[in-house]
Amino acid sequence: GAGVSQSPSNKVTEKGKDVELRCDPISGHTALYWYRQSLGQGLEFLIYFQGNSAPDKSGLPSDRFSAERTGGSVSTLTIQRTQQEDSAVYLCASSPGQGMYGYTFGSGTRLTVV
Amino acid sequence: AQSVTQLDSQVPVFEEAPVELRCNYSSSVSVYLFWYVQYPNQGLQLLLKYLSGSTLVKGINGFEAEFNKSQTSFHLRKPSVHISDTAEYFCAVSDREEGAQKLVFGQGTRLTINP
Numbered sequence: 001g002a003g004v005s006q007s008p009s010n011k012v013t014e015k016g017k018d019v020e021l022r023c024d025p026i027s028g029h030t031a032l033y034w035y036r037q038s039l040g041q042g043l044e045f046l047i048y049f050q051g052n053s054a055p056d057k058s059g060l061p062s063d064r065f066s067a068e069r070t071g072g073s074v075s076t077l078t079i080q081r082t083q084q085e086d087s088a089v090y091l092c093a094s095s096p097g098q099g100m101y102g103y104t105f106g107s108g109t110r111l112t113v114v
Numbered sequence: 115a116q117s118v119t120q121l122d123s124q125v126p127v128f129e130e131a132p133v134e135l136r137c138n139y140s141s142s143v144s145v146y147l148f149w150y151v152q153y154p155n156q157g158l159q160l161l162l163k164y165l166s167g168s169t170l171v172k173g174i175n176g177f178e179a180e181f182n183k184s185q186t187s188f189h190l191r192k193p194s195v196h197i198s199d200t201a202e203y204f205c206a207v208s209d210r211e212e213g214a215q216k217l218v219f220g221q222g223t224r225l226t227i228n229p
Contacts, residue, residue: 004157033216042120042221043158043204056215091157100146100165100208103217105157 002026004106006092012112013082021077021109025094032075033095033103034067038088046090049075050097082113116140116209120220128228129197135190135223137205144210147188148217149179152202161203164188175199200227 005024013019025032034046045059049069060066064082069075079086089110093103121136139145149161162173169181179190188205202224206217 035219043219045216045218048216050215093158100210102148102160102163103158105150105159107157 004092004094004104006090006106006109008109009107010110010112012114015084015113016081018078018080019082019111021079021090021092021111023075023077023092023094023106025073025075025092026104027073029094029096029104030072031095031097032069033093034075034077035091035093036088037091037108043091046077079111082111084113087111087113116145116207116218118205118207118218118220120203120205120223122223123221124224124226126226126228127195130194132193133191133195133199133225135203135205135225137188137190137220139186139188139205139207141186146208146210147179147181148206148208149173149177149188149190150204150206150219151175152204152222154201158204161190195225195227197227197229199225201225 007022030051032049035043037043047067048056064080067077089108091108093105095101095103117140119138127133147164150158151161152158161177162171164171164181172178177192179188181188202222204222205220208217
């Protein structure tokens with residue numbers, strides 16, 4: 001597609017439920033990133049996929065968070081047993097390769113855990 | 115590991131005044147540097163980037179930034195701001211020593227333009 005597409009744009013869920021957030025990167029972009037933006041905070045790196053390499057999961061805050069990227073394209077970020085502190089905007093970005101190209105960001109998914 | 119410090123969390127300025135948003139990064143031999151802008155309820159958009167060469171980089175919407183290696187800074191400037199520049203601005207760094215695999219972002223600076 002023309003840009004990075006994220007869905008849903010907004011998600012309200014009850015504490016303890018699982019949620020899945022989807023990211024559709026720009027066609028041909030080999031790198032895909034997930035960041036989290038909490039109120040008053042900067043962007044917190046979560047996970048990074050580059051081609052067929054093993055993902056860099058160093059930013060995932062707990063084992064309740066996981067992500068996969070199927071066929072080198074669409075990615076899904078899953079949060080299990082959601083907690084109120086998981087409330088944030090989850091941003092996905094893609095890049096043609098390494099970070100030197102900069103990222104193209106999606107509009108994000110605003111997750112609210114009640 | 116790299117880190118980025120944006121010294122001002124909020125900057126209020128009057129319309130048509132000049133503005134400088136400050137950014138410092140932790141020392142490294144070589145880095146790529148970026149400024150992103152986030153307008154209300156939108157995603158992040160690339161303003162400009164420094165990869166190599168001239169230390170003065172020009173971006174969209176009249177913004178420019180200067181890379182200063184000795185001071186490990188990459189401050190963003192605009193000589194005359196408009197109401198439409200009201201947004202949050204993020205500085206980011208990618209470490210070439212670490213393979214430039216990912217960007218590390220600062221905490222952001224909220225720029226508010228007053229009429």
